[in-house]
Amino acid sequence: MMRNVLSSGARLTAILALCALVLPALSQAQLVTFSKQELIDYTAQNPFARLPDGRPRVPDELLERARGLSSEEIWEVLEDKGYHNQYADGFQILHPGTTMVGRAFTVQFMPLRSDVNHVAEAKAKDHGIPRLTNQTAIDRLEAGDVLVVDLFGKKVDGTIVGDNLFYYVNVATHGGGLVVDGSVRDLDGISEIAMPAYFRSVDPTPIGNVMLTGINVPIRLGGVTVMPGDLVVGDREGVYFIPPQFVQELLDRADEIHIHDQWTKLKFAQGKYKSSEIYDSPTDPKLQQEYREYLRKRLEEIHRQRTAK
Amino acid sequence: MMRNVLSSGARLTAILALCALVLPALSQAQLVTFSKQELIDYTAQNPFARLPDGRPRVPDELLERARGLSSEEIWEVLEDKGYHNQYADGFQILHPGTTMVGRAFTVQFMPLRSDVNHVAEAKAKDHGIPRLTNQTAIDRLEAGDVLVVDLFGKKVDGTIVGDNLFYYVNVATHGGGLVVDGSVRDLDGISEIAMPAYFRSVDPTPIGNVMLTGINVPIRLGGVTVMPGDLVVGDREGVYFIPPQFVQELLDRADEIHIHDQWTKLKFAQGKYKSSEIYDSPTDPKLQQEYREYLRKRLEEIHRQRTAK
Amino acid sequence: MMRNVLSSGARLTAILALCALVLPALSQAQLVTFSKQELIDYTAQNPFARLPDGRPRVPDELLERARGLSSEEIWEVLEDKGYHNQYADGFQILHPGTTMVGRAFTVQFMPLRSDVNHVAEAKAKDHGIPRLTNQTAIDRLEAGDVLVVDLFGKKVDGTIVGDNLFYYVNVATHGGGLVVDGSVRDLDGISEIAMPAYFRSVDPTPIGNVMLTGINVPIRLGGVTVMPGDLVVGDREGVYFIPPQFVQELLDRADEIHIHDQWTKLKFAQGKYKSSEIYDSPTDPKLQQEYREYLRKRLEEIHRQRTAK
């Protein structure tokens, strides 16, 4: 059943994107304000186009390529760039074998406080938004998004979705994914839906005792400052939030790392070498030469395949 | 191999039930006394028949229907009734995809203390019970039971069963299940047996340094007071202990929730609606009407199917 | 030595208050913007005057009365009002016997991310603020403030102050206090300064690998949404953040609770009564009458003393 949904995804994108335009803008109607202009200012290094809400739009073809990434490949580039805080782990992972890839759609909740929430709800109504709930955010998701939620680790009453809304997120994002520093409900139901998800815990209670304080604002998730539009990549270990300006370089270097690992394992499989003769670079100049050849050829093949598409 | 056992389960029920009658009653021969009359008094709201030992006997057909329940559906009804403490989680789950359903057969252990245990053993002998061990309890299990054990979180020496006794419990309860605030042994062996099980940890030591203090007495398991005869339902998240008086209503409401979720997902799959237009109830009166129709028809179908059996 | 500082505090208030005005406004020069108007909007129920930066100004005489409060007295009133999320605990407490009282001055940090921080620093410079560091915030503290800092539980590199800046905070706030979801340095040095402080841990590293993202914005601290200007009260257990609109009523009810506890203990000390005959209200109508008399007299005395000042 889920399959149908996913295969019909392409058609739905346009429809949903249209719907999204109808919803009123939220940036002034929330406790933590962050205008479209501020978002553009703070993500000024973005080399790509932008979504209507101002978020950087990492292109679809790069999202596709990013499905082959692993945490370690990302780590290397970001470390080189001096970005040491873009990785979060310690999650329960719904589908460990499936890589999660998408553009960060951020949502922030804070503990409920009636006096503050009262004002926020009134401001929201003034902007044509009837309620401030998790669905206020979820209704704005687009194809290619990953829903990234700060629920400050809350378990009881901290369930961002149950199986119904999880199903909706899957449809709306075309299987993008979910990362929540909080919990989910209906794990049995959710497990049957193919979308990747990372959460801290599971609880039968519905979300409550919190207030929605920001949509597509900068949020903190574990030790990471997540910006709206970051490229999100999750594997069996954890989740990386990659600033758009590094995506192209990172993917190119990942091509080389893949080839390097392939070659290394081929050599190891021969059983002729000690590990240090081959890894992480060959000690013998002849092997170095062999590797360089291999790398060049494989890169060419990859580029040929890509341009052939 | 296990399959055979399960398929031959029906035949065994009668035999085992007979055997059970032969065992001497335990209520006065344990540190924590709880007579059959006390059990009846404290479960007076039970609307069903009772087992020979006095426990409420949720009917087999309701056990069967309960296999479709999830924690969230149970949560809703119990919350309405003001029962906030019937859910326990934090377990290792042996077979995450299999729902556990059965009647609570409770067992309590306490830390060994020779002076007390000496008296308990003497009293037990006076009642024709040669020893007070985990097997004293396990030998009294019946078809449809879930073995629920308070071993106060003990890991080392807190293993209620290894694979041999786990196999026995499976045969005796007809695949009912096990919940233990303690540990199990022989995880490799146990994993090959289909019965659901929830435990805190695994350890190679056999049970020891504890004394059996109660069988079918009220026990505490995590934050729950479990009564003998409670309907036990375990899913991927945790375990619910449902007082018998709520079982019928809970199952009926679950029918509606299933239908509601089905309809909601059908609507979401169309990609025409924002989540808040449909969930958790439709905003458009026409959709409301459509849903009510759908609900009515599906409920009729379900009832027709059930009465047809 | 510290004593001198504290006794000369009165004189310094005026000087420091003047200085504060010289510092440029920060609300637009930080990642999380929250203008003075927004602060006023979101704390509209404040019945008191406001500080120049827009924060509610709970009057000094009420701060003084609040020194006699305990967590439990505060809990009761806030619970009645439906505020269940105003208490944080789990801190290391520097001076367990000393009550902390003051107006919340909030500061937020997030994990460092160069692209974002670069923009924030540039914006700050445009507003005449040379750097964005912990001292940018600390320099804005005023007499009567408690410094409340979200450092997301960071231990290593999460030290908001060492003994030098702790000393400064003590001088600037007139011994107000510090609450940090993070760490401090120089515990030996800090222990010699009388100001109350609540922190998660201690570490020898200086603050680093973070960016200052907000001053006097709404922050989350444990399970609490703290608003700038909240009345902060810390005792041996934890810290309460009290919305200004409840301060007067809370203090008045605390007077009654104090008297009630006094009377209760006097009765208990006589050794004539079971606890349930006296607590939490007397069962005997004559004792009830006696208590009402006592309460009335004591309240009169208190009011007389207060107006006499």
Add this chain to the structure above:
Amino acid sequence: MMRNVLSSGARLTAILALCALVLPALSQAQLVTFSKQELIDYTAQNPFARLPDGRPRVPDELLERARGLSSEEIWEVLEDKGYHNQYADGFQILHPGTTMVGRAFTVQFMPLRSDVNHVAEAKAKDHGIPRLTNQTAIDRLEAGDVLVVDLFGKKVDGTIVGDNLFYYVNVATHGGGLVVDGSVRDLDGISEIAMPAYFRSVDPTPIGNVMLTGINVPIRLGGVTVMPGDLVVGDREGVYFIPPQFVQELLDRADEIHIHDQWTKLKFAQGKYKSSEIYDSPTDPKLQQEYREYLRKRLEEIHRQRTAK
């Protein structure tokens, strides 16, 4: 102020003891029944008299001597007897320098469950007990008791007493003490009262969402099965629950251990010996002889002093 209470304690004992007799017996009016006869059966090795409620009554003069005990001395004797499960630690300790000594008065709570509690309350009323609360238990305390409470580690809503009832317990038990696998309220207030107390945590909420299920029944506290009337000894490390039958021997051996430690330290202070020449018994026969002399003399002195009293 507290001092007065304590010094007037002697007079109050008689009064309170009288009051206690007036309260109706509880053994049949609680979920976990444990009759006076059962208590006597299960503590049959008690060599001392009994309290009116059936608990062993370790004599006052032995309580007095027990104030000099440390955990290690108790450990040695109980280990010899094969009692490995009589020690609990991991508590917050109110007054670390003060040894807690008294007779165990046990109380058990379980998570609230309305159907069960309803029956228990009705049974209690039938026995003349209007309510089942923490005060139902506390009102039955006697001089020399230590209140030992199983609240299954509950923090929120798990506060057995606040400062008012803590004050009452202090008066009623003559400073006996409190051990709770749960929490307390009003830590500021409690800290001013001299009675020793061991608890897991502190919280501002009052006790709630639990039901009283047993008074003076066997309870589990950490890894210990505590019997009513056990000698409770708490020091800076944790709490021992000593079966009455071992008290005399344990105190006598403690005399020898004290003397041994005294002699050992005297020798060490001379700086002439390696530790292994003296401890744990002297290697040199002459020193052995010297020690035996010392031991004999000091034991004689102690006995002389005791009989002189």
Add this chain to the structure above:
Amino acid sequence: MMRNVLSSGARLTAILALCALVLPALSQAQLVTFSKQELIDYTAQNPFARLPDGRPRVPDELLERARGLSSEEIWEVLEDKGYHNQYADGFQILHPGTTMVGRAFTVQFMPLRSDVNHVAEAKAKDHGIPRLTNQTAIDRLEAGDVLVVDLFGKKVDGTIVGDNLFYYVNVATHGGGLVVDGSVRDLDGISEIAMPAYFRSVDPTPIGNVMLTGINVPIRLGGVTVMPGDLVVGDREGVYFIPPQFVQELLDRADEIHIHDQWTKLKFAQGKYKSSEIYDSPTDPKLQQEYREYLRKRLEEIHRQRTAK
């Protein structure tokens, strides 16, 4: 692909074994020295031949038989022998259904300290070893080894291997296995390789900030002192380190336990007996006789099969 590697494993053994001889000896070129003679002295009870590096060489056919062992069977024999500290658990297990069996090849790291490491590196160079890294150890692995590493629980920078070196270890040990009190990288890549592995955590960082201090020296892993050459057996629960002198007896007794469990389950499956009539030994003399017969026959069969090979 992995399959090929494994199936070609036999051919590679000889090649790799030859290579191993070429590498210079390490025992004097590491911080923790442990000469071949010391290794022989401290494993003097080894009844088998030795590897060239001095480690006991549990024969291949016993390794093969050990694949049928479970933790519980090992526990029983070692407990009898008075070895209570040979089991470690709390690991993440890569392939829960696969038993890990091999000879312990131990490696020890300690926190980096330049002054010490500088000397160690210089000593290593003097012995013809260019660097001291994880690969220095890994290059010395042989067929049938399990790599056992003390990285003192380090997560960040504590990754003993990524997928490339994990692949190498698999080739070099013929699928032996890995146990590390530390972490691994590239979990996605590693998951595709069939070799069993036990680790504490996963992290994207490469190994760093540590120094290699010993190869094939005694190490501590959890609560176990592991000696080079110990038989390592890992199952779904944890890992046993078995001194070679107990291997033969342990395997023989395991044969009996297997037969006993088989018979027990056959009896249980009949549904005629209470568990205590059969387990852990039959109460009825006729059944005892039946069991002894069964045991004798099955043992004969097993021995016939073995000698037939």
Add this chain to the structure above:
Amino acid sequence: MMRNVLSSGARLTAILALCALVLPALSQAQLVTFSKQELIDYTAQNPFARLPDGRPRVPDELLERARGLSSEEIWEVLEDKGYHNQYADGFQILHPGTTMVGRAFTVQFMPLRSDVNHVAEAKAKDHGIPRLTNQTAIDRLEAGDVLVVDLFGKKVDGTIVGDNLFYYVNVATHGGGLVVDGSVRDLDGISEIAMPAYFRSVDPTPIGNVMLTGINVPIRLGGVTVMPGDLVVGDREGVYFIPPQFVQELLDRADEIHIHDQWTKLKFAQGKYKSSEIYDSPTDPKLQQEYREYLRKRLEEIHRQRTAK
């Protein structure tokens, strides 16, 4: 009483030092061998004399000066030198206000394993050492030592000393101190002795189920590689292990930091400056000049005082 011991310490040093020479050398009679020559090799950068056992001997007058150090001052210098792993925390601290200073005397235990221990004990006997216990190590302590023990975090059976041996260590080291990654016994008794101590936990059991594997060998304690002879400094936060080669520079820089902090606080106390105008260095050139003057004068004073001694 303790006072006497401490004041008579000077006299005892000579006596104890003499005794120490009588004890046989241990380096070959333990599982982890580390000869005097190896110790000298691995601490080759030591600029000071050495103790008879080969350990660097940081001079007494530098130990005395080190009493004024705090963790933060040490952190700064070691960080500059690239030593990031010399700090351990997470201890229970016996006397939080007292700084611990001394030379590291290291001891290592490992989990007991009879086959290994048997050989070690035999080797020890061959070297004239009758037993391998905690006292074997403790008997070798000298004045100025801090006993640093790796008991791998063991609580039960991991108690390095009780009050008797703690007393001995105090006498032998002249109040040097104790750091143990393990536990102690007799906390009540130990609390009365003035020596500083850092331990993980407290337990009533005596040490057991372990074997002594090394005295004055390199050990790991938390994240630190401790070398025999390191300068150990403990404060309210944790413990630093300082390689001897950095001691002089570190103390000199600490003088400047002390003066800097003094001047900073004097300025802050005037209430005329914002924190950033003064700290961490003055922005105003005139203030800079003033500070330089102050620093110069105070350093001169300090040197004058030191040379005057």
